[in-house]
Amino acid sequence: MPIDSVVVIGSGIGGLVSAALLAARGCDVTLVEAAETPGGKVRAVPVGGAAIDGGPTVFTLRAVFEDIFAACGAVLADEVVMRPASTLARHAWGRDRLDLFADPAASEAAIGDFAGAADARGYRAFRAEARRLFDALDTPFMRATKPDPLTLGWRMGARGFADYCTLRPYTSMWRALGGYFSDHRLQQLFGRYATYCGSSPFECPATLMLISHVEASGVWLIDGGMHQLALALEALGRRNGVRFRYSSPVHEIVIEHGRAAGVVLAGGERIRATSVVCNADPAAIGAGCFGPAARRAVAPVARRRRSLSAMVWTAKARTSGFAMLRHNVFFSDDYRSEFAALRAGRLAVAPSVYVCALDRNDAGHAPDGAERLQILVNAPPDGDAGSGTPFTEAEIDRCTLAMLNSVSRAGLSLDLAPATVLTTPGDFAAMFPSTGGALYGPASHGWAASFRRQGSRTAIPGLYCAGGSTHPGAGLPMAALSGRLAADCLLQDRASMSRSIPAAMRGGISMRRAMTVPAA
Template identity: 45%
Template sequence: MARTRIIVVGAGIGGLSSAMRVAHAGCHVKMFEASAAPGGKMRTIPSKSGPVDAGPTVLTMRGVFDDLFEGCGHTLSQHITLDPEPVLARHFWPDGSRLDLFSDPEASAEAVDRFAGPQSADDFRRFHAETRRLFRAFEAPVMRQARPSPAALTTRTLADPALIRAMAPLSTLAQRLGARFRDPRLAQLFGRYATYVGGSPYRVPALLALVWQAEAQGVWRVRGGMHRLAAGMADAAAQLGVEIAYDAPVARIESGPAVVLADGTRHTADAVIFNGDPRALRTGHLGPDPQTAVPRSAVHPRSLSAEVWAFAGTPEGADLHHHNIFFGADPTTEFKPITHGAAARDPSIYICAQDRGTGRAPPETERFETIVNAAPISEDEEPTPCFNRTFETLASRGLTFRTRPDPSARTTPQDFAALFPGSLGSLYGRSPEGMLATFQRPGARSKMPGLYLAGGGVHPGAGVPMAALSGKHAAEAILKDRTST
């Protein structure tokens, strides 16, 4: 493997994960990143209080990262500091009601009891047990497998027929939650987890209720912000011998394989890992050679985009925690317009109060990220209408800021489309709609010899730990193929 030359295009979580693994296996690894820092969508925006996260805010499934670092001869704690957060999120409704959920499921059940009564607490306990069973059943044969198959899924369900009832294969997530919870606020709350993978609860399968379990197992705050995770992975990769070039955009990927940078420099390799949206390959953003590397069904339809604000400010009103969700009165007014390419009406607004959390006293001027779901731009790249009333809506729900942020702190679907070419502003790759979406998402091996894929647009899908697992699958595919050769 010492003579095997690997090029990684993109220093997102998937690219960094794959680079660390193949470098530890003895390969010579070069990484080219178009921006000035690692992280991909795990990016920051400067503010007077320091860098503010403008991408993912939640670290779940910590074991994925412990395994990654330990498998490469490092430990996670050598590179970043994590603080467990017992409060998963604080939820607010327009009627003034509020609910905290916890990493301790019984503490959550007791909170639900106080919030909506003992019957709703029983609803929650049944839901938690059911989704935990689904998560445990499908984590190994789906998420941890490089290329899951419908046959493997069928075999797993036949071994435990009760799973079929829990999967509710003929229902959407919204339908399943409506039948599961007698309090519509709880159905609205858990329907939000569809957006973690870029989907609408009214269009994704009921099976995606198991996404709740990724968070229920615990969340962690990364000291300094989530971007420190990417920086820590880049530090580890460099110590393993990976040569990382920033401000080095790749113009083409060629058969051979090889990559050509924007400055015209050409680099050959034995294998190339592309850590970007697979749709960019099909649409020619990386040249003509990889345009047939993935089928169209692997990148369409598109997942959700978002309107994001990242800024420093002084809040007044609502008592915020680290993760907060301000719900609208009716979730259909958010998701139905988005489905038709329009702006949400009265949407849920997520707020990460980056400097808050259990046991933390925030400074006077804090760092915040707000997220409102949005449609991606259309294939003819027509602009998508955005929700333009984030701060007015928050004010109506009890939260204001002494000073509104500058427009430069805002990122729209059009901005995401420019930041991540070929994505149409979609933040999660292919949409998770439909029971077969998991099997249509591209895997680590592309149809172009020598070209491998990693990132949130690749199996096992969106989310920080899933992107890291995609990098693991890409590294294992390369090492297996090279050994076989």
């Protein structure tokens, strides 16, 4: 067995990135995946003869992926066809509309027309604050191994001390937004960024306002859908020598002499390795899904700490009325009651709805006939309750009707009859065990949540974690960074262990081993 053999469990973005980077650095890498195709949550759902994104739909921080492809001897632009979006999203409150743009001046002007000059100035101040928070945390937190608060302050250094003291961890995002916007609709719009990491704007820290800066810095539209990114990362790994084993669920992570030593597949086959990178949700390790020996590697995740799940309709549908762009958000009238219901484990009576129209561009041109849509409504992460889903057919029907009513208030008519697949929290729980269908790992509620997220290293040497449920957080670029951090930690630990192995020295005097006397 090569001294640098690695098994990667799971072909989500974090696992694909780890595998490609480790192989590019000369490791012998085997990636095992329970599903038949790569991507994890970045999945394509076959509906009516078309492949429709059933997971993330917004691609940001392109430079993160450019750096990863470059480290593997490739160029992102040669592998994935994409173009920048000039309009970030279209937002609706009944018949009221507001678009946000890649050009911040255009967004500021649109907000002024929508809510008045004072809120336009508030947006300018909010945008500056979001950028400050992002710049303060990008290198010392998001691109570094998981720190504790003291380590983060040390990494930020004397020049960053002022930023460290004003990261706003003790103020909720919702309350902070009220200081910038008097129009509650703008609080809703920018509070929605909390859901990008599966959290509530009423419970997550204002620090997460930095997410809006990430999106304002550029959104890219990928030809063929987001799944093309997963396929490109798989091809990158193959070119560097990664072996991919699909339809190969892992039964156990093998622990020998206190460290990871490979995996046993569900069929009984054992794959030996000197290190293992697990791209599953760490909650699955802590729950014993990979065997009792590996269970102590991570802290268990309490149900109350889970992030949001979702009801996701992937459809080839006929639409009329509302002029959709690629990304569209239809807000409820009462955001607070919506999140109160989710916290209580219920579907909202009148939910906000996100619609990704995959066949539309910035100009909003609709295709002839049915078009590909992903429709999302936030849901509680209770998919592992009872028989596998907390919702009856009647509750699911009511949720579908509530979703259709929400978009119809803005003038959008949807005919889902041609072809539709609904994925519930119970379905997500089956795909991602021990999560209840939570799609973003633990929720980012409270000032300490980010520091409690599982890091790359675990309590078992040779076992590492990657993916959107680990540090630095949820979302495609964060999952990619987690994969890079896991690879870096593995290589650093391997180098350290190699240096610590005693080597025979030529020459010298041969001496008998010293005998020790037991202490009394």
